[in-house]
Amino acid sequence: MAHDKEIDQVSGTETTGHEWDGIKELNTPLPRWWLWTFYATCLWALAYWVVMPAWPLVSSYTKGVIGYSSREQLANTMAEARAAQAVYLDRIEQASLEEIVNDRELLDFAQAGGGSAFAVNCSQCHGLGAAGSTGFPNLNDDNWIWGGTLEAIHQTILYGIRSDHDETRFNEMPAFGRDEILDREQVGDVAEYVLSLSGSETDPAAAQRGSEIFAEQCAACHGEDGTGNQDLGAPNLTDAIWLYGGDKADVVQTIANSRSGMMPAWTGRLDETTIKQLAVYVHSLGGGE
Amino acid sequence: MVDQAVVQDATAKPADKREGVERSDAEPVNKKERRSLYQKRIKIYPRLARGGFRRLKWGVMAVTLAIYYLTPWIRWDRGPNAPDQAVLIDFPGRRFYFFFIEIWPQEVYYLTGLLILAAIGLFLVTSLAGRVWCGYTCPQTVWTDLFIAVERFFQGDRASRIRMDKMPWTGNKVWRKAATHVTWVVIAAGTGGAWVFYFADAPTLAQQLVTFDAPAVAYVTIATLTFTTYLLGGLAREQVCTYMCPWPRIQGGLLDEESLVITYHEDRGEPRGARKKGTHPTELGDCIDCNQCVAVCPMGIDIRDGQQLECITCALCIDACNGVMDKVGLPRNLISYDTLANVERVRAGEKPRLRLIRPRTLIYTGIIALVTLIMLFTLVTRSDLDVNILRDRNPLFVTLSDGSIRNGYTVKIINKQHAERHFTLAVEGLPGASIDIVGNDVTAADLQVDPDDLESYRVFVSAPRDSLEDDSLDLRFLITDKADGTRVTYDSVFRGPK
Ligand code: SF4
Ligand code: SF4
Numbered sequence: 001m002a003h004d005k006e007i008d009q010v011s012g013t014e015t016t017g018h019e020w021d022g023i024k025e026l027n028t029p030l031p032r033w034w035l036w037t038f039y040a041t042c043l044w045a046l047a048y049w050v051v052m053p054a055w056p057l058v059s060s061y062t063k064g065v066i067g068y069s070s071r072e073q074l075a076n077t078m079a080e081a082r083a084a085q086a087v088y089l090d091r092i093e094q095a096s097l098e099e100i101v102n103d104r105e106l107l108d109f110a111q112a113g114g115g116s117a118f119a120v121n122c123s124q125c126h127g128l129g130a131a132g133s134t135g136f137p138n139l140n141d142d143n144w145i146w147g148g149t150l151e152a153i154h155q156t157i158l159y160g161i162r163s164d165h166d167e168t169r170f171n172e173m174p175a176f177g178r179d180e181i182l183d184r185e186q187v188g189d190v191a192e193y194v195l196s197l198s199g200s201e202t203d204p205a206a207a208q209r210g211s212e213i214f215a216e217q218c219a220a221c222h223g224e225d226g227t228g229n230q231d232l233g234a235p236n237l238t239d240a241i242w243l244y245g246g247d248k249a250d251v252v253q254t255i256a257n258s259r260s261g262m263m264p265a266w267t268g269r270l271d272e273t274t275i276k277q278l279a280v281y282v283h284s285l286g287g288g289e
Numbered sequence: 290m291v292d293q294a295v296v297q298d299a300t301a302k303p304a305d306k307r308e309g310v311e312r313s314d315a316e317p318v319n320k321k322e323r324r325s326l327y328q329k330r331i332k333i334y335p336r337l338a339r340g341g342f343r344r345l346k347w348g349v350m351a352v353t354l355a356i357y358y359l360t361p362w363i364r365w366d367r368g369p370n371a372p373d374q375a376v377l378i379d380f381p382g383r384r385f386y387f388f389f390i391e392i393w394p395q396e397v398y399y400l401t402g403l404l405i406l407a408a409i410g411l412f413l414v415t416s417l418a419g420r421v422w423c424g425y426t427c428p429q430t431v432w433t434d435l436f437i438a439v440e441r442f443f444q445g446d447r448a449s450r451i452r453m454d455k456m457p458w459t460g461n462k463v464w465r466k467a468a469t470h471v472t473w474v475v476i477a478a479g480t481g482g483a484w485v486f487y488f489a490d491a492p493t494l495a496q497q498l499v500t501f502d503a504p505a506v507a508y509v510t511i512a513t514l515t516f517t518t519y520l521l522g523g524l525a526r527e528q529v530c531t532y533m534c535p536w537p538r539i540q541g542g543l544l545d546e547e548s549l550v551i552t553y554h555e556d557r558g559e560p561r562g563a564r565k566k567g568t569h570p571t572e573l574g575d576c577i578d579c580n581q582c583v584a585v586c587p588m589g590i591d592i593r594d595g596q597q598l599e600c601i602t603c604a605l606c607i608d609a610c611n612g613v614m615d616k617v618g619l620p621r622n623l624i625s626y627d628t629l630a631n632v633e634r635v636r637a638g639e640k641p642r643l644r645l646i647r648p649r650t651l652i653y654t655g656i657i658a659l660v661t662l663i664m665l666f667t668l669v670t671r672s673d674l675d676v677n678i679l680r681d682r683n684p685l686f687v688t689l690s691d692g693s694i695r696n697g698y699t700v701k702i703i704n705k706q707h708a709e710r711h712f713t714l715a716v717e718g719l720p721g722a723s724i725d726i727v728g729n730d731v732t733a734a735d736l737q738v739d740p741d742d743l744e745s746y747r748v749f750v751s752a753p754r755d756s757l758e759d760d761s762l763d764l765r766f767l768i769t770d771k772a773d774g775t776r777v778t779y780d781s782v783f784r785g786p787k
Contacts, residue, residue, distance in 0.1 A: 031330060034327075286697060
């Protein structure tokens, strides 16, 4: 390769032979130690291939002589994190719900842990902010069908509502229309009465008629004044909160066909401490009793 | 240490002292010649310069090193619950203490401001007087200078060091070389050692370091910095400035023809040439070609070749040449701080002058003044109480069973005092509002925040449905210190159904 080196007159430096619009590129000398550093990094790379996992093979990869695995490192990190949590988890396991809430440290831990468990397991129905939607109760408000104390919430999460667990919370409202207990007009009257309990009736006369049917058919569970009964899971009909909607059509639908939402039992799926944390979290959302 | 007179007499030939000035055979390392593509490093043996700039550099070295080594040991009383170290970067506690200033992580904009000031300050100085940073205060320069001083102490000046490198390994050479390197390592370890004291209580850490109780990261940091200091200051030296540092490239862009740079006055010096003592042949310029300016240059270059990337403007060549000029009885400042514009002016027969006030220096000064004012303003008006309120977005609002609307907020109160404080919380702008705070026995009438801490509260604000005309309403939180009445307000919104 005998091509003549061109030397730039001003700098005394060789040029690369490239030229753009009369501008020539200098081939400024690289210090020799830099070259050696480059060789050293090449050697480093070669050593790295041998020492560390490096090359993909068809169904596996070269493992490297020290047997490092990032997967294992992750597992270790996770194990460490779990060990760090164990201190609190043990205390939560020992403590009653009441004790957890009264211990600032445990409360903070349970709220964080419950929050993440909620996001994974509960948010699909109740929403990320636990605001619910039609048929799925809002857990932020102060209205509880089966009770909003720590214990009651805990019980609900453990065994579910109309779930397949033996201890499940269960009730069944008759489908007054479909089962022909009440005729169409009567259902409408009862609906008017129910709406009147929260001051939103449209037809006072119908509501008046409905009150008699209510006393007969509904008061047993919902109470004579319609305030419901948490032991039976009978919703309070006098407040501003409607699980299935508070329009007349919604209420008629509920009375005629009944509703029976379902929540799974979480015992067996989640461990005891997680369920406790969930109960504390849900209770702390703002409506806990 | 080494008997310099003896060493110099042995190397300097009598003929070299014709003008009563020692001549040096120093050659610039970046000579115009056929260079190989991979250049072998030419070792530089800087000779000791004597003169005003050398004295100034000793002074700057003493001051900068003193600042670096001693700062962590300055104490500053902040009362109980706070460290008494004047300058401390407390990573675990997430605080930066600087004398009377205490900076929280969310206030790093102070750091940004400082960095802007440092950068623009550097721009200003560079446009006025070239690479002042490189020549006097850059750690690379200061430590290299210190390491060269150590080298000179044990091995003598330039001539002696060159001779020593050429001579066979005798006992004398071994001990002088060893002493040099050991001293370097000790200085390097001290440098790394001083660094870690900025990150922990210095006296405690010093004790831990000697009893081997200090955290591993302290030892690793010291070891790393010891190695880099030894490598960069002792071995790599000018290679760092010439090949590794981006700053020389950037500074080139900050200079203009009115910036003061180290200038060899070619018009006066050329043609250069040796002459008999006391004579000044008219066909020669003032440069007696003694090469002293090359011999003292820590970058190993010849300033007579003109402005070069390698020149860190340490001004040592000015000292060297002035010494020579004094001896041969010619005026000083054949090499001096001057501007390219002045060189042109002199060439054109005009009077040289300095133009310090130029658009770029004015702009830099303006930015510096502006940033300084902003920083001072924020620093002076900085409160020791900070409030941050986050509104819940999911759910946006909650309808309660009695029909009223509730919004959730996370209220964070930052107490920057070193004493526990109690606050009350109230809201303004929402008729019939009531406040509930999550947690047993916490009420809006008494929120406690620990000294130098942040406390976060979940706060529910509820109001009857009809107090909201629209689906949203401006809400103002008032947080008041119960002891001294300091009040912080925070504007948020309250939302309801459409
Ligand atoms: S040329 Fe002069 S100013 Fe520049 S680095 Fe060398 S001695 Fe310092
Ligand atoms: S510029 Fe000054 S120091 Fe340099 S060779 Fe000329 S006379 Fe000597």
